[in-house]
Amino acid sequence: MPSARDYIEGFRVDPGDNGARAGSEKQDDQSTTEGFGRASDVRFPRTRLTIPVLGEAAYHGIAGEFVRLVEPETEADPAAILVQFLAAAGSAMGANPYVRIGNTRHGAKLFVVVVGTSSVSRKGTGGDLAEALVGQAAPSWWERQVSNLGSGEVVIWAIRDPEQRGKETDPGVADKRLFVRAGEFSSVLRVAGRSGSILSPILRESWDRDVLRHTAKANPAKATGAHVVVIGHITKTELRRELSSTETANGFGNRFLWVVSRRSKELPRGGEIDQAALDSLAGRLKSKLDYGTEQHEVIHDGGFWQVYESAYSELTSELPGMRGALLARGAPYVHRLALIFALLDGVSVIGRQHAEAALAVWRYCAQSATYIFGDSLGSPVAEEILRELRNRPEGMTRTEIRDFLHRNARIGSALDELHEARLAYPVRERTVGRTAERWHAGALDNNNGTTETTEGAPQPAPAGHVPASHMGRRPNGFNKRFPVTAEIPHPNGDGTPDMAPCADADAGLRLFEAPDGIDPDRPFLPGAPRLEP
Numbered sequence: 077m078p079s080a081r082d083y084i085e086g087f088r089v090d091p092g093d094n095g096a097r098a099g100s101e102k103q104d105d106q107s108t109t110e111g112f113g114r115a116s117d118v119r120f121p122r123t124r125l126t127i128p129v130l131g132e133a134a135y136h137g138i139a140g141e142f143v144r145l146v147e148p149e150t151e152a153d154p155a156a157i158l159v160q161f162l163a164a165a166g167s168a169m170g171a172n173p174y175v176r177i178g179n180t181r182h183g184a185k186l187f188v189v190v191v192g193t194s195s196v197s198r199k200g201t202g203g204d205l206a207e208a209l210v211g212q213a214a215p216s217w218w219e220r221q222v223s224n225l226g227s228g229e230v231v232i233w234a235i236r237d238p239e240q241r242g243k244e245t246d247p248g249v250a251d252k253r254l255f256v257r258a259g260e261f262s263s264v265l266r267v268a269g270r271s272g273s274i275l276s277p278i279l280r281e282s283w284d285r286d287v288l289r290h291t292a293k294a295n296p297a298k299a300t301g302a303h304v305v306v307i308g309h310i311t312k313t314e315l316r317r318e319l320s321s322t323e324t325a326n327g328f329g330n331r332f333l334w335v336v337s338r339r340s341k342e343l344p345r346g347g348e349i350d351q352a353a354l355d356s357l358a359g360r361l362k363s364k365l366d367y368g369t370e371q372h373e374v375i376h377d378g379g380f381w382q383v384y385e386s387a388y389s390e391l392t393s394e395l396p397g398m399r400g401a402l403l404a405r406g407a408p409y410v411h412r413l414a415l416i417f418a419l420l421d422g423v424s425v426i427g428r429q430h431a432e433a434a435l436a437v438w439r440y441c442a443q444s445a446t447y448i449f450g451d452s453l454g455s456p457v458a459e460e461i462l463r464e465l466r467n468r469p470e471g472m473t474r475t476e477i478r479d480f481l482h483r484n485a486r487i488g489s490a491l492d493e494l495h496e497a498r499l500a501y502p503v504r505e506r507t508v509g510r511t512a513e514r515w516h517a518g519a520l521d522n523n524n525g526t527t528e529t530t531e532g533a534p535q536p537a538p539a540g541h542v543p544a545s546h547m548g549r550r551p552n553g554f555n556k557r558f559p560v561t562a563e564i565p566h567p568n569g570d571g572t573p574d575m576a577p578c579a580d581a582d583a584g585l586r587l588f589e590a591p592d593g594i595d596p597d598r599p600f601l602p603g604a605p606r607l608e609p
Contacts (some may be wrong), residue, residue, distance in 0.1 A: 084468030105240030128336055129146040130155040131436035136429060137421050138361060139165070142209060145357065147340070149347025152202035155440055156190045160307055161206035162437070163188045165361070166416045167255045167305035168214040169368035171286055175415050175426065176373060182411045184368065184419065187283055187332040189261055189308040191448055193313055197337045199309040200259060207257075209354065228278030231256070232290050235299040245488050246407035252286075252301040260307030265318040268328060276328050279306065282332040312448055319398075330404040336444040344441075348567075361420075368419035376414075382480040384410065387435055396497030398449040403442050410434045453497060457481065458490035464519040465500055473512050491515065 135143060139161055147154045166184035174181045190199045211218045224236055231254065238248035258264050268276035274290065281288050282304035290297045310318075319329055376384075413434035418426040453459055464480055464501035465472060472480070478487055494500035498519035504511050 088221075089370050108516055126443075127338070128155075128440050128446065130158070130440045133429075133432040134158060134436035134440065136417055136433035138357070138364060139417070139420060142206075142357060142361075145353055146334065146347075146349050149205050149343070149349045150198070150201060150205060151339045151341055151343050151347075152205065153337040153340050154196040156335050157202035157206055159186075159188055159333060159335045159437060159441075160190065160203045160207070162186060162207050162413065162416050163305050163307055163450055164210040164255065165368075165420060166251055166412075167220075167303070167364065168210050168217040168365050169416075170253050171301050171303035173368050173371040173374055173419055175376070175411050177408070177411055178189045180408075182415065183286070184281070184412065184416050185303055186412060186416075187279075187306045188335060189310060189315075190335045190337045191444065192309070192311045193336065193338050194311065196339055197311070198339050199337050201338065202310070203257065203307055205349075209358055209361065210365075212317075212355075212358040214365050216251070217253065217255070218252055220308055221255045221257060223257050223259065225256060225258055225275065226267060227275035228276075229290055229295075229297070230301050231275075231278050231282065231304060232288050232297045235288075235302050235304070236297045237300055239297070252299065253304050254302070254304045256304065256306040258306065258308040261310040262318050264308060265310075269318075278330065279304075280331060282306075308332075312336075315448060316452070327404050332402075333409065333441045334402060334444045334448060335441060336447055344578040347409060363443065364420050364422050368421050371419065371424055374415055374418060374424050374426060376426045377428075378433045380414065380426045383431035383435065384427050391438070396499070397453040399445045401451070401453075402445045405439055406442065409441075410438050413437050429502075444479045453493055454501075454583065455490055455493055458493045461490055462499055462514075462517065465515060466523075469516075471503070471514040471516040475512075477515065490544050 121360075134140070135158070139158055142161055143154050143158050146157065150157075163186040166186055169184045171183055171185075174183045176182075179607045188205065207221075220231070224230060232251065235252045235254050236246070236248050239246045264275070267273055268279070278288060278290070283304060286300065286302045288299040288302050378494075387410075388407065391410060394400060395403060410431070411434075414426045414430040417430040417433045418424070421430070453462075460481065461477055464477075472567070474487070474491075477491075481487060491502075494515075495502070500515050500517050500518060502513045502515050504513055508514075
């Protein structure tokens, strides 16, 4: 079974094909690749940033029919059309249908952000087409749309419950559906990041549950049965600037599906979509939406669980940096997407085909997050250190790193982040005085003393160093007699040290039968040069 990294990092597309035409998965050996950082970074390969491809399974049912109908006549990206259609359809169905996973209910509500690769990516065009069809099928849904998200209070007020306010009675809002279309999602991110703003917590609550509260003394409000769906549009450059920290991504960003959108073709005269075919499709969609609105708990069959369980490790695997933070809700999102696909089929049992369609959409969103953020760690200090390490094959000591960052106090946590993400590793070397720690870009293979780049290509470990992970535990008193975390000088004719790290990194140092000329009471590093007593 392919791993999560296969799906999230190993995808390729043919640059001659837009990679998003309905049902098209043509691949080629030539990939469209983007990098970041300085030109000399090519010495240390990292995650390849390639355009994602939407799998054929995603074009299931009436959603796939709609995309295939409009795709030839629009410049919008088919993947963006599809995901926005699913979000709009789920919004129109309301809060009644849900699936239960453990004690948690997941409704037909999605948070989607369409990320344009440029300012002419036709992000809004795909949304306009999807919303027009859903609005034609469910006219009352049109009235449940808002475009302003200046504060969290706006969300609650639009779906508030009835309340007695002094001598006056506020009747509240009976229809608890709310479809938020944020054409400038960058402004939403800025508002959510302001000190004192409740927009971020209110949106998080809207995704998690159906009861929202604002407890301000002056104007308290409550909304029960809330069914909030959000679609936002932003460019890749704006998103990387505004969503720059893992704290923000963990608390806010991982509730969204991130969908890369490109202009699929050039149509100077526009397109002419068959209106009669659209009207027919809208009539069929109306019956599906009405069916979905009437449903309550929807169950899974054995086919769904077979597909879902085989992909569960992929959905829940931990990835480093920003993309790992943004992809933390893969499992619940597959349930929500599969629910919408099943209801659009007019069935109350989620089956294999719905699981496969949901997984195809999720994988596209996972690939999109990797394309957008790449190796970004969400820590400016860690990223600055990594860029400099990639430009210095000889590595940098902690002192050199501090000097480079002008004595930044967060250097310790930044290096820990790089180490945990397998983007950098330390080795220890002997100096006059304390043992120095030198950091290198890449990842260390503890079993054979080699480094591994972020793409997995083994490289020789820096000559003359014993990795700290190979040093193991030492007998009492050994530190004073042999500083084993340092280089052990041993001329090889050319003056370079001859190093032989311990083959078993976890075993520590072992005592062997002493060779001739070695004091048997003095321990030594197995495989290392013999030292005269």
